[in-house]
Amino acid sequence: DTEVTQTPKHLVMGMTNKKSLKCEQHMGHRAMYWYKQKAKKPPELMFVYSYEKLSINESVPSRFSPECPNSSLLNLHLHALQPEDSALYLCASSQEDGSMVYGYTFGSGTRLTVV
């Protein structure tokens, strides 16, 4: 299995809703990432988990709450989002903490629309 699987592929939520994005990989990667990508822009790093511990939070608002229950699974919990949070949310993984030898493996993303 050489994939990162993200669910759901599309999500529409109201500003008062609570929802979660899920990311899964079975490649034995020990670093997992959340990126946010607005239209016609490059991905922006949000969070990094290394060995199931949060190692980087790029000053992301608290309405985004990441969770790494185990080495294969990464969640992003969403609460009280704003319309400007609408974007493509990408999950990625890499082999080791900080190692770029093999680059990232990206998921296909969750297209989030906040109404």
Place this chain on the structure above:
Amino acid sequence: AQSVTQLDSQVPVFEEAPVELRCNYSSSVSVYLFWYVQYPNQGLQLLLKYLSGSTLVKGINGFEAEFNKSQTSFHLRKPSVHISDTAEYFCFLAGGTSYGKLTFGQGTILTVHP
């Protein structure tokens, strides 16, 4: 500080023509360089990478790139493009092994016309 500059935001080209997508970088540490492709409504797929060694790197789908340290460039090339190559291409730099030095370029939209 490090940066990645993709010199063209859009590149239109006809099918079977050659193409070059340009990427320049700036970094004070040793770098790893990557090119990723993103098809509409998709995630990013790794095309190729430069880590060390030979400066000419070959990737998937017939793409190649050349690392030029003196010109701090990592341009992506393909001798003959297909309609299916229409996508957005991102140059990506990882400076050393620090998470804080991960930088995407702004992207180049390649449009291949019949």
